[in-house]
Amino acid sequence: GNSVTQMEGPVTLSEEAFLTINCTYTATGYPxxxxxxxYPGEGLQLLLKATKADDKGSNKGFEATYRKETTSFHLExxxxxxxxxxxxxxxxxxxxxxxxxxxxxxxxxxxx
Amino acid sequence: xxxVSQHPSRVICKSGTSVKIECRSLDFQATTMFWYRQFxxxxxxxxxxxxxxxxxxxxxxxxxxxxxxxxxxxxxxTLTVTSAHPEDSxxxxxxxxxxxxxxxxxxxxxxxx
Numbered sequence: 001g002n003s004v005t006q007m008e009g010p011v012t013l014s015e016e017a018f019l020t021i022n023c024t025y026t027a028t029g030y031p032x033x034x035x036x037x038x039y040p041g042e043g044l045q046l047l048l049k050a051t052k053a054d055d056k057g058s059n060k061g062f063e064a065t066y067r068k069e070t071t072s073f074h075l076e077x078x079x080x081x082x083x084x085x086x087x088x089x090x091x092x093x094x095x096x097x098x099x100x101x102x103x104x105x106x107x108x109x110x111x112x
Numbered sequence: 113x114x115x116v117s118q119h120p121s122r123v124i125c126k127s128g129t130s131v132k133i134e135c136r137s138l139d140f141q142a143t144t145m146f147w148y149r150q151f152x153x154x155x156x157x158x159x160x161x162x163x164x165x166x167x168x169x170x171x172x173x174x175x176x177x178x179x180x181x182x183x184x185x186x187x188x189x190t191l192t193v194t195s196a197h198p199e200d201s202x203x204x205x206x207x208x209x210x211x212x213x214x215x216x217x218x219x220x221x222x223x224x225x
Contacts, residue, residue: 032212034213034214036216041219041221042218042219043116043118043205043216043217043218043219044205044207044216045216046113046213046214046215049212049213051212087154089156093212093214096209096211096212097144097209098209099146099158099161100146100207100214102155102156104153104154104155105154105155105156107154
């Protein structure tokens with residue numbers, strides 16, 4: 001079946017450090033891939049997405065590249081800030097309009 | 113991007129009562145919406161798919177008589193937790209797809225005393 005695996009963390013970094021959160025997926029066909037972010041007590045916000053192989057999604061300094069050969073969609077940011085502290089979810093959708101399949105979420109904590 | 117709202121954001125109720133949570137797509141129409149439950153360890157569990165004009169589709173293990181879903185219009189889905197018990201206390205989140213992306217509501221924190 002379809003699934004998403006991501007490192008659960010917590011990931012603890014100092015401000016301005018480099019961030020990588022690994023995400024791999026299992027799916028038939030060509031899913032669309034997403035990263036969502038959840039700040040404490042809030043819902044999920046779309047961070048970035050990629051809909052086909054080799055696409056790079058980017059937003060607010062975060063990037064992720066859809067790698068079909070390694071079935072991965074790792075999230076990266078060159079210099080994290082305290083305000084980036086949140087839970088990050090990797091997700092896929094097989095067909096538009098159907099339910100997302102989520103990884104378990106990775107908690108990021110950035111200290112100054 | 114598209115906006116999804118939820119109401120209420122927080123609700124506290126007594127055991128045995130029913131609670132209704134609304135999910136609205138504010139600037140787009142959604143024939144399908146999704147309801148999730150989030151547990152303390154972060155993971156999101158898909159509860160059901162809400163379909164405008166037809167019955168909701170429930171995931172395995174979710175009691176449809178306990179979690180009533182009504183998709184009244186192209187912009188509104190409601191989740192009613194009937195005869196709530198303390199174990200129903202959780203964070204409930206809805207989402208709606210627009211084009212190839214899903215947009216989430218801000219969530220509803222339900223506490224059952």
